[in-house]
Amino acid sequence: MPFNPEWQPLVDKKRADLRARIPPEWILPKHITDQVNHTSTISAFDLLQSISLLTPKEKNMTENYTATALIRMMSQGELTSLEVTTAFCKRAAIAQQLTNCLTEIFFERALSRAKQCDEYLAREKKPIGPLHGLPISLKDMLMVEGEAACLGFVSYLKKPVAASNSFIVDMLLDAGAVLYVKTNVPQTLFTCESYNNVFGHTMNPYNLSLTAGGSSSGEGAIVGFRGALLGVGSDIGGSVRVPALVNGAYGFKPSSNRLPWGGQQELIPKGWLGTLPTLGPLGVSAEDLTLFMRTLLLAKPWVRDSTAHAIAWRDIPTKSKLRIGLYTGDPISPVHPPVKRALRLAADKLKAAGHEVVELDRVPTLSDAAKVITRGFELDTEHAAFRILSDAGEDPIQPLIDAAKSPVLEKTDGFDLSDAWRFQAEREEYTEQWGKVWRDNSLDVLLGPGYKGVGARHDHVGPPFYTLVWNLLDFPASVIPFEKVDVSIDTEQNVPKLLTNLTVDNVNDFKGIPAHVQVVGWRFQDEEVLMATEIISNVLSSDS
16 A cells, blocks of 8 residues: 555544454454455455354354345244344454455444334234345445445545444335445545555455456455355446355346435435436345346335336336347457357357357447447546545556556546536447347346456456446346356467466466356346346256
8 A cells, every 4th residue: 555644644543443453353353354455366255264253153144145035034933133233243353354345334223223123023913024134245435324435545544434324224224124335445435446545455266366357346256255145336437246246146237226226425416417326235146136127126125216217116026038149259358268268158058958049249339338438427527536535645556547448438628518418329329239239139037247357356357347337228138147268278379468468477376266257138128137136046056
């Protein structure tokens, strides 16, 4: 971390406070934590094997169940929220010490809330709601009354703690959730990296030398490590899906404004005209993503928050046969062999299960999308995120900013209203190009890559073209972990060259890292995408 005498004491104080919130009996031995740094190739899962903090029952609860299954067991009295919450608080503490994924810890509040859930169930003979007793993690931008939200900005360390909850936080509590941690983000939140000056690097649990993605960096790491089974991130260019896929988790980006955006820490200027952000879940199963979305949409978020569209949840029948467009990539961002193999194997398994898979060979280019996306981001002529940095004398972390840039993007000055119209017109034209693909092929969903590879070294993540494009179009999209890097298979001649572009010179460093597929649907067909995600996930996880 760069040393700055003017703001270093603020950072030191914040880090010390975060460490102090981990109970002394949950602090890991020094011989374990000495192995943890962002250049180490060790796995957090391997380190976990030598730690005895979790009881066998707690290890089983955190490793072998989905969120849906644990909620059912708690609602039926087979488990208490207190014991489940204790297990996940412990595992989150371990995750923090091994991956540096947290920004705020409030375990005591969580345990008190868990007791309230158990008392309610005993008294009323019914669960509080669909998320009864479940610990849920939150990206740092969400406000929790009495807790800070600095978003990794030094200047925000001086902000007061939240006076009230974000709208979605209140909705989660009303549904019975237990809140216990907030999670780390990259500097400015506009890169798919995992580093800022306040908290440092968040590390990938599969290999600490690899990025945890971004901007929901900590959410990816904690869910991937199963320190949470369900968490809330946000996505304006891949910020839910990239952290999910590089950490072996599921993630879903809804259509914009289906979930309530209001009440968050200040970041994106009001009146934003460009590509729209949205909140979305990360989880350990496709079923859990559906549970999250159904729970919140049935609670009518538009009644609480005017940012949310009044589009109620739709229960749609499960299709016996999907018509799926297979999208294998674009020359602007060549897909690496592990992801290419995952896509081909997924297509074969889906065909064998009776689904129609149509290979899409003529699709709109990603370079055209990138130009439109950049025009939208450049409408922020005030450079809001960089002003927040300058307020504390922070310099942009150059590798992150460079990695976020695209070689095909235009940069001009002097934007006016005509540029806003041009952005909208070009987005409409590009959407229509994809509309023709959808109509000509009668697609239910599209299956493609979510990122060109399976991850990258810290500070060397390239532009996430395969997620950005669906943000531009405001199409709902999910990612499913599928397959892992197999060095004996994924060693095509071009692998070393592709990895060198990410400053990785040894394909063995990626051994066992999760690969993935992405599922995309038409705007506001969120329920159809979730339905297809469950179907596709079930097929891909089958032995046949």
